[in-house]
Amino acid sequence: xxxxxxxxxxxxxxxxxxxxxxxxxxxxxxxxxxxxxxxxxxxxxxxxxxxxxxxxxxxxxxxxxxxxxxxxxxxxxxxxxxxxxxxxxxxxxxxxxxxxxxxxxxxxxxxxxxxxxxxxxxxxxxxxxxxxxxxxxxxxxxxxxxxxxxxxxxxxxxxxxxxxxxxxxxxxxxxxxxxxxxxxxxxxxxxxxxxxxxxxxxxxxxxxxxxxxxxxxxxxxxxxxxxxxxxxxxxxxxxxxxxxxxxxxxxxxxxxxxxxxxxxxxxxxxxxxxxxxxxxxxxxxxxxxxxxxxxxxxxxxxxxxxxxxxxxxxxxxxxxxxxxxxxxxxxxxxxxxxxxxxxxxxxxxxxxxxxxxxxxxxxxxxxxxxxxxxxxxxxxxxxxxxxxxxxxxxxxxxxxxxxxxxxx
Amino acid sequence: xxxxxxxxxxxxxxxxxxxxxxxxxxxxxxxxxxxxxxxxxxxxxxxxxxxxxxxxxxxxxxxxxxxxxxxxxxxxxxxxxxxxxxxxxxxxxxxxxxxxxxxxxxxxxxxxxxxxxxxxxxxxxxxxxxxxxxxxxxxxxxxxxxxxxxxxxxxxxxxxxxxxxxxxxxxxxxxxxxxxxxxxxxxxxxxxxxxxxxxxxxxxxxxxxxxxxxxxxxxxxxxxxxxxxxxxxxxxxxxxxxxxxxxxxxxxxxxxxxxxxxxxxxxxxxxxxxxxxxxxxxxxxxxxxxxxxxxxxxxxxxxxxxxxxxxxxxxxxxxxxxxxx
Numbered sequence: 001x002x003x004x005x006x007x008x009x010x011x012x013x014x015x016x017x018x019x020x021x022x023x024x025x026x027x028x029x030x031x032x033x034x035x036x037x038x039x040x041x042x043x044x045x046x047x048x049x050x051x052x053x054x055x056x057x058x059x060x061x062x063x064x065x066x067x068x069x070x071x072x073x074x075x076x077x078x079x080x081x082x083x084x085x086x087x088x089x090x091x092x093x094x095x096x097x098x099x100x101x102x103x104x105x106x107x108x109x110x111x112x113x114x115x116x117x118x119x120x121x122x123x124x125x126x127x128x129x130x131x132x133x134x135x136x137x138x139x140x141x142x143x144x145x146x147x148x149x150x151x152x153x154x155x156x157x158x159x160x161x162x163x164x165x166x167x168x169x170x171x172x173x174x175x176x177x178x179x180x181x182x183x184x185x186x187x188x189x190x191x192x193x194x195x196x197x198x199x200x201x202x203x204x205x206x207x208x209x210x211x212x213x214x215x216x217x218x219x220x221x222x223x224x225x226x227x228x229x230x231x232x233x234x235x236x237x238x239x240x241x242x243x244x245x246x247x248x249x250x251x252x253x254x255x256x257x258x259x260x261x262x263x264x265x266x267x268x269x270x271x272x273x274x275x276x277x278x279x280x281x282x283x284x285x286x287x288x289x290x291x292x293x294x295x296x297x298x299x300x301x302x303x304x305x306x307x308x309x310x311x312x313x314x315x316x317x318x319x320x321x322x323x324x325x326x327x328x329x330x331x332x333x334x335x336x337x338x339x340x341x342x343x344x345x346x347x348x349x350x351x352x353x354x355x356x357x358x359x360x361x362x363x364x365x366x367x368x369x370x371x372x373x374x375x376x377x378x379x380x381x382x383x384x385x386x387x388x389x390x391x392x393x394x395x396x397x398x399x400x401x402x403x404x405x406x407x408x
Numbered sequence: 409x410x411x412x413x414x415x416x417x418x419x420x421x422x423x424x425x426x427x428x429x430x431x432x433x434x435x436x437x438x439x440x441x442x443x444x445x446x447x448x449x450x451x452x453x454x455x456x457x458x459x460x461x462x463x464x465x466x467x468x469x470x471x472x473x474x475x476x477x478x479x480x481x482x483x484x485x486x487x488x489x490x491x492x493x494x495x496x497x498x499x500x501x502x503x504x505x506x507x508x509x510x511x512x513x514x515x516x517x518x519x520x521x522x523x524x525x526x527x528x529x530x531x532x533x534x535x536x537x538x539x540x541x542x543x544x545x546x547x548x549x550x551x552x553x554x555x556x557x558x559x560x561x562x563x564x565x566x567x568x569x570x571x572x573x574x575x576x577x578x579x580x581x582x583x584x585x586x587x588x589x590x591x592x593x594x595x596x597x598x599x600x601x602x603x604x605x606x607x608x609x610x611x612x613x614x615x616x617x618x619x620x621x622x623x624x625x626x627x628x629x630x631x632x633x634x635x636x637x638x639x640x641x642x643x644x645x646x647x648x649x650x651x652x653x654x655x656x657x658x659x660x661x662x663x664x665x666x667x668x669x670x671x672x673x674x675x676x677x678x679x680x681x682x683x684x685x686x687x688x689x690x691x692x693x694x695x696x697x698x699x700x701x702x703x704x705x706x707x708x709x710x711x712x713x714x715x716x717x718x719x720x721x722x723x724x725x726x727x728x729x730x731x732x733x
Contacts (some may be wrong), residue, residue, distance in 0.1 A: 011733075045494075048498045049497075049498055049731075050494055050497050050498050050731065051730075051731050051732075052731050052732055070500050070502065073498055073499060073500040074500040076498070078494075078495070078498050080491045080494045080495070081491070082490070082491040083491060084490065084491040084492040084493075084494055084495035085490070085491075085492065086415065086419070086490075086492060088418070088419060088422055088423055089415075089418060089422075093418065097411055097414070097415050098495075100410070100411035100414075101411040101412065101415075101499050101501060102499065102500060103500070145495070
């Protein structure tokens, strides 16, 4: 349904996109992922015919975006990064305008209006003026505008940015409902976002595509270090010793568990597979030494790992050179309140031997459950997993990690 | 096109700004008409024993050159400032239709402004037997001139996301066009006495305008400054040259040079005259007053229609070209 072939876009001398290709089929939800400034919005603007590519071609529903922009626009529902709203109109008037502008009239317009107002939960604010709406309702109104003509293709640029946890879930559910007979692309720089909704991911960085595949496929490629948490009834130093001799285990940390229990934190190499093998071996070991295995919790490989891995591997031609940090010199520009934004950097893949980093990563990479994803800070998009919104993405994501900041 | 038009009309009339502009326009027009009328010669109404709308139509071009850009400044700039511009440019409506929808909304607002001033002739008609034909002609002329100004304002509004900038640029161009008639007299005089300067002035005014536009729009500041500087330097050279002719060149050396210089001078004088007469063709006020006098000829209509089409197309072109920048 959407076919992108080698598109490149120059803004003056700046190469914002560099030969990006991908395709999206009907019924597919493509998560378009990358740090800020990676070229996500540019790609979407080209697909919606807002701007034209410098090189390469793109087509939507078989129509070339350059040659047949009108046909493409008719099939697309587009939510730009900031919802395109007229503050002086009421939600009702605005949506009617959006519908009429796309050729809807009379009974059909009324029917579609009903439908999107219900879908987007706009009923309580139907008669309110747009300028008076909260950010969440503004976003929903923008989404309703993109849906009003029931397009085949939905292009959503960061549809959940700035929403609170409940609203995020609602938008996700909406996307779930819509996916059946549509083709949806949405961009985000929040990783959970992508895993929760997308059937496939395209990751871009510095204007280039660095990965394309399902979450599982991407995870399988990874050879990261992970953490396995083991709780044993009884347990002693000898067990700790023998666990550390296991094939894929790199290090073991023994901790005091609840009374009568001992906790072992294993750092395991070899990604998901290494972790699985380690778990099997651990179970055998514990049993053969006459202890009881109370808990065996392998850390799930999350997108953070994959993402950071890819970003580190990929060349970053578009990024201006930044001064590197000297040893034992703390970065000046990042205040202590922004530390959370630094956390993704401390994933074990970056510094496998740093125990502090591992601890931080453990916190980061708990199995992702719905409740877990939405601790209150999420609403401000200010969490550890918010990739690079804060304070300077260049510094947080792309500079070498400051060597001794073990205070997280 | 219709949805865009309706949306823009809502934008005008659902805010107090629209009503405010109409009110201010009506008040200013009436005040100026009454206050400036005695200056038209023959003392005030009572001394003349005659009521007329001559002053009303006389001041309209100048007032419109200020007020109409204030009306049209929001047409695109307001969208450019928000994400709605992105929406408009990705709707399945060709850009020329969107621009036309916005233009027609501006023209409708202009009509509402003019309709507001109908109170003035109605008031005058209480004191005598008015001749309605010239009044109607005057209103048609006002509408046509205003429509051209809306097109200019629409174009300028599409160049920037700053409404204030759109207003000042639009006002500058409109005032320039209205002032061209006055300037023509000066230029004619200048062309007789100092043809080189006149010619340079004629060339440099559009150059300065283009330079200013380019600089203001901010796409290429260096380009704008360069063109402006070129125009200024050209003027200075022309001035210096004509000065040299008066003092040095003719007095010295052979007669050949003197003859050459004289031929050149005659050539430039002719060129100056041609340009001046061409300027007469595009002098807005001439067409305006012709129609106002009741001479609704195709010449005038084509002139105003041409202005409108030119600037609306320029608007569409400038917006479309943004896709490739």
